[in-house]
Structure formats: structure tokens, C-alpha cells
Amino acid sequence: MSHHDVVVVGTGLAGLTAAVRLAEGGARVLVVAKGIGATHLSPGTIDVLGYAPERVERPSEALRPLIEAEPGHPYAHVGADGVAAAVAWLKDRVANGSLAPYAYVGSAEENLLLPTAVGVPRPSAVLPETMAGGDLRGGDPVCVVGFSALKDFHAALLADNLERSGVGVKARAIELDLRPEGRVDANALGFARAFEDEAFRNAVVAQVADRMRADERAAFPAVLGIADPHGVWATVEHGLGRPAFEVPTLPPSVPGMRLFAILRTALRRAGGSVLLNNVVIGADQTGGRVTALRTRVGLREERRGADWVVLATGGFASGGLALDSSWAGRETALGLPVTGVPAPGEERFRPGYFEEHPMGRAGVTVDRELRPVDAAGERVLENVVVAGATLAGAVPWREKSGDGLSLATGHRAAELVLAASTPAATVGS
């Protein structure tokens, strides 16, 4: 049986953030996960708080009343300062990371308004430099560039909705028939790889420059490179002689894949490692502490010893939480108590899709130190900290707080573990 100071379960933003921070702090870290996490599905922006429930302009200011009103909200365990620290940490890791000089910009102090692929101005705080030019709080008219071979980004729909969204930015669309390797059906990743190719990129720039007006900025689907996004973006801007920016597409998310790559490389550089296809199916416990995780690797079962466990397996979307057909909720790795699931026969969802649903905030409830607690509020495990979308108390897809929550709680989880471990006994020895 292997043994690590910390085993992190889950390889989404929360898990990777915790793992990198822990490894940097001197801990011997192993990340185990069933598969790739939600980075590849999310926009790649760090949305701290977009709606509460009205649109938020200054997230760090809006966090305080939110925490006061909702003491069970995951942000309540981190605090506005903790969020700011996590954001600063991430920006530094990206700026000095494997894809540098590709960087994240912005802060929790204020939200930008970025167009979504359907043309809605969406508040976001911290984002890739390649998206910042899309800020709709002012600025030049937008020329949205679509590709007929990319079905996950519809430029005309984006432009039309943006025009009538009330932000006062003019928008129009052009569509290019340039195909990665001649394919009629390429996804965002296929295009991102094509953009790394100089000939393809030059062809795009030539066609766009030809049709763009002198006062416009160019909106591209978020496919401007995967290995060298800064270089691709800068060349496109240079070639056009005008600002250019990316708009997130349907998954797979190229910006999310970049972020995953940066953090995974940072983890390796700090001495940590990742094992995929490891499904945690339970734990050995003694006296309120986990001593080892039991994982399933194919048909084999293995045990991995740990002094600490960071659980960051995600929510219902990622399989970290599940509801069975007799309507009982469960946390799938360790069987932790799940709160917020209505009893069988009670209403779980409302008939209107956009209503707030009774089980929308279900998850694992934790105390101020992110330790899981039972229905009575009693800590159930001393050396398990929970981070990310597994946590109860938030509706991140409505709040537009998804990756902000994961980053902040993942970072906080690492800080808690580092603080609780005496250097001589466990960490960094």
C-alpha cells in the first residue's frame, strides 16, 4: 500500500488547486480521480459571483452580504479575503506556468461583462487574457467570426442577441468556410490545433481582415490555440491590426483544457502526481480518521494510505454526488452525509426550468474548517476536507460562481491542511 501526506480525490479545478498548493507547501501529494474533471466542460473563466440574485458589479463587496445572509454558503467558509488570496495565487501560477506568457487577468474586485456564445452579457471576474477584450461595459463594435465547420459556436445568433441585450455595443457576424484538415465537422479542440498551424491562422486573418471594419474588434470562438495560446492570440491581433478576443464555446472547452494543463504541469513540477482511472469506493477508518482510501482500478482494488484526504469529486454533474431511484442522495466516494435532498414524496424540483429547485443546493455540509458534518452539525471525519462542487449550500450555475467556488475552496482546503500539519510529523519532512 502506498502512503502520501495527502491524497486529493478529483482532478477538476478544486482538486488540482488543492494539490498544487499542497505540493508547493511541501506535502507529498497524490491525486486520484476517475477521469478528467469539469475543466474541460467549463468556460475557463473564474466566475466569483455574477448574480446575487441581481447582477453583481463588485464581487468582493457582494460577498460580505451574501455570507451574512447565507451562512451555509461555501464562500462563508472562505471569506472575501480568502477568495482574493486564491485568485492572486492562481493568476501567479498561470503567469509563471507551462503556457506562459498566457495569463489570467482581472480580480474579485470587479466583474467584466463578457458575451456568451448565445449573446448574453455574462459577468465574470478573472479570465484568460484572450477573453478580456470582450468586455461589453463599453468599447468598440464587435465583429463576431464564426466557422461553418464549427457547430458549437453560432456567430450570427451571438451578434443578434448582443445587439438587443441593452449593453449598447454594436455587433455583426461573418462566417468563414475554413476547415481544419478539410473536415466539415470539427470541434473546438480541432480548431484550436488548426490555429497553431501558421498557414491556417494566416488564412483566417486574411479573410477576417478583408471583411472587418476599421473600428471593430473581432470575437472568435475560444479556439485560439491550445499549446501556445498567447502566441496565437497575439499573432491574430497583430495580423488584424485590431483587438481580438475569445468567447467560450460548447464543450470541449479549450480554455478549460489549457487551465488543466497548466495546473497539472505545476503539480508535477512541485513533485505531486496524478493517477486517473482510480475510483474511490470507500475508506479504512480508525477513530474518526481515514487511514487509507480504497480505490478500484479496472477490476482490481487498491488501498492508498494518507494522513489527509481532500475530497473534490464534484457535484451531481461529476458523479461526486448521486441520487438513486428510491430518491436517496449519497456522496459516492466516502459515503459522507448529504444534506438538502428532500425526502421521498417531497418536491425535489419545480415544474419551471428556471425556478429555484428544492434540491438545487444539495451536497455535503461542512464546518468552518471544511470538515464534513452530519445532520446534527457534528464533524464526522477529522482528516477529510471537502472542496468544490461537492459542497452544499450554493447554486453556482445560477450565481455564476462555479469556478470561483472551486478555486477558493480548493485553495482554502490546502491552507487548512498545511496549517494543521506539524512540519516535522507529516508535511515536507
Place this chain on the structure above:
Amino acid sequence: MAQLKADVLVIGGGATGAGVAWDAALRGFDTVLVERRDLAEGTSGRFHGLLHSGGRYVVKDPVAAEECVVENAILRRVIPDCIEDTGGLFVTTPDDDPGYGDQFLEGCRKAQLPTEEIDVAEALRRERRLNPAIRRAFTVPDAAIDAWKTVWTFARGAAAHGARILTYHRVVDLHTSGGAATGARLRNELTGEELDIEAGFTLNASGAWAAQILHMAGIEDVGVVPGKGIMIAMNHRLVNTVINRCTMPADGDILVPVRTVSVIGTTDIHAADPDEIPVTQAEVDQMLDDGERLVPGFREARALRVWAGVRPLFQDARAGEVTDTRDVSRAHAVVDHRERDGMDGLLTMSGGKLTTLRLMAQDLVDAMCAQLGTERPCRTAEERPPGTEEDEPYRIGSRLRRREETLQEEQLICECELIGRSTLEQAMRERGTTNLDDIRRKLRLGMGPCQGGFCIYRATGILHTTDRLDGAAASAALLGFLQERWKGVWPILYGDQLRQARLDDWIFQGLLDVEHLPAEDEVPA
């Protein structure tokens, strides 16, 4: 106000109405069919997809069984491409009386329904997921039928013979004059415009909504008690043949493989209003338990979608007075309003089932011909609607085979249901609809495991371009579809489908922020 004239007005665009329009048009009547929404959006599109062999009725209702035997064979001949020849089994579960099997065999013999008792081991060899504790098994010629395609096929056939099919046209009044029905006032539900139609004869094929139509002609005492039934589509074909419980017809006793899914049905609860048929938690639990009885592990499978339909159960306050037009043992009957209410030129089809839609149409048009004193023989048992001449029966995998031929040449828009871009664009142009749910029923768009999570944004973008919609109309189509989809999934969200739904929340709300799409623009002056 616009005026229309026709020999025959058919009210209702379900299986019955489409069959009636096809039959009447084939006999040379100038026919108009009106439907308040889209074709097959009422009861016909909300059933389990079973083309009955008749086995379900051989003991309880032999007349209905005999009708099914004959009509099943006819439909296989005239609309082969709407049918998958799955075959069926009647199985005696541990909760069923094995003695019923003998009554069943005797009933099949009388109804001339080909059946054979097979060994339980043989049944389990054919259907490996079937409950191994079954005690008897009988084969029958059940099949799966695509209700949407069936209704569209007959409607297209009627149109090819001159009929006009008016969807989204609601009957708001029936015109009568001198004791005869003379037509109706219609409202175009999309534009709000009204128009009058003058018709020599009116055929009421509105099923569970028939009483509402008759009330407009002052006929008050025909009551329809809508019988609600729910069905759940499970991901994958848990079985490849139709599985029936070998017992008197009851709830949750049929499991039908339909294309790539299987459908469990159904319940029977009286509903006050055919437009108010919510799915309850208790019904969902009951269906899952019933499924478990037929296929152990059923609850662990992924439930894709749930829906409710309404059977048109008739309650005629004056049934006793109406002589032999309404035989209580029959599954359907023509209500002759001349005899019953002194109203000429108006007939109502009562009861019935999709399997016998052709016969129902024939009976209704025959009755009309009798009242008109004209002799025009029915041809629907021999004639194939256009578009079905060359086609073979549907087989699982045929869509994939066609799709693979063009894999390198066109985009795949809906990965679950293998819908290519040209197919989608063509449907959008032909239908002239801005309603993505109409496209869903036509193509099965967004009906697979992801329930539109990926294809609906794409389809909205394509609709926006193809139909030259403005952003407001395209956004309304997107939001409308999301709400329709939600209606069909929220009562069954557990396991993998809850996981999928939450991913879709992240896509539509987290990534696209569709809930903040600007509201509909002011209508330009």
C-alpha cells in the same frame, strides 16, 4: 375574414384524424384537417409505441382483439417504414396466475391470433434481461410503431390527394344551420387570425377533446372522461421484443422497445381536464416497480423521459337510447349525431386505439357516406400512402447505416439521434415552424440521453440562420424547448439522468447564461 370551403372538415390531427383525412381524400372528398397544435401532439404522440397483436384483449375484449389482428397485418403492409417487427411475448410473472395462460391461448385461437407457447428457457434465451422467475411465455406478432411518423405519413398522403392540413388551427366555434353542422370558425394559433370554413360534413376526431368540440354545437351530454396514463422511456433497449404481462390488462404491464429506447406503460387515472395531466411521484414509483417485475435491475437503468397521455374514454349519458351504434364491447364506435341529437352532417369517433386507426377512419367515413347517400368504397386497406412504396420495415441501426454514408460530408448536429445538418435544415424549411419541439417530434431531435444538452444550442443557431429569424424569435425557440424538455425529465431525475441534467444546467445557465437572454422585443410597427 378568410373563408375556406370543403366537402369534409376533420377535427383533430392525431392518428384518427390523419387516418380519416387520408381515407376521405382517397375516396375523392375535398378534405380539410384542422389541429389546434402540431400533428400527433395529443394522445397519439403520447403513447407507448405498441402496435398491438390483439393479445392484450383476447380474454377481456374479443372484438377489439379480432380488430387488432386484422389491422396489425394491414398496417404492416401499407406503412411498413413506420413499424419495427419486434415480435412480442406474453409472460407469466411470479405475481400472475399461470391459469390465465390457458384462457389466453383459447382467446388467441378464437381471434385467429397466431401464438405459440415456448419454454421459459427459450424465452430467456431470446430476452436475456427478462425476469428468470417467469413461469410461462407465449409469442405474438406485436410490433413497435412510430406514432409521429405514422400520423405524418397519413397526413402527407391525404395532402397528396388534395387535402389541406392546417396545424395550429384551433376550432373556436362550430357553425350549425337548420339542424345541420355546416362548418367551423378557426383561429390560427400562431398569428391570432380567424377564418371560417364551410364544410358539407364535419368529422369529429378530437379524441379526449371531443366533448369540448360538441359543446360548441350545443351538444352537452356527451362526456369524455380523460383516462391519464404515464409512460417512461428508458435508455437502451432493455428488451428487443415487446414484453407483456400475461394477465388481465392492468397497470405497468407492457414494455416496448422503440428505436434506441424502451418504453414502460402505463397507468390509468381519471383526469378532470385532458390538458391538465401532471405526472405524480407515485406513478413514477409504480412504473419503476412494474418494470423491475419484468426486467430485474430496471431501476438501475437510466430513465430518459416521462410523459402522460389521455385515453378518450366516453361516457354517454344517453348510451341506452342510441341503438346499435354503440356496442359497449367494442373499442371504438361512431357516434351518429343525426340519430342521437337530430344534428345532420356531424359524426364523432369515440374511443379507439392507435392500432385500429385505419379501421376507425374507415368506419367513420363509411358512416358519413351512408348519411350522404353516396357509395364510395374504402381503399385504405390496399393503398399505400406516398413515400412508403419502396421502404422496408424499420430496423434498429438503419439510421446509423444511412448516417455513416455521409459521415465525412456533413455535420452531425444531434449525436444521440444521429441527425445530420441537411436533414435538420430540410425539416426546418419544410415545416416552416419556429418551434424546436415540433422539430423534435419530427426528427427525434434532442430525444436521446443528453435530452438536447448539446444539439439545442446548435439547432437554435441553425434555425436562426435557416429561417432568418431574429435573435428574439430564436431565443424564444431555445427557451421554449428547454421548458418543454424540463417538463418531461424532472419527475424522473435520478442516477445518470440527474447527472446529465446537471451538466445541462452548467451548459445552459453556467456557460451560456440563457436565463438572462433579453426578453422578446417589442413588435416592430
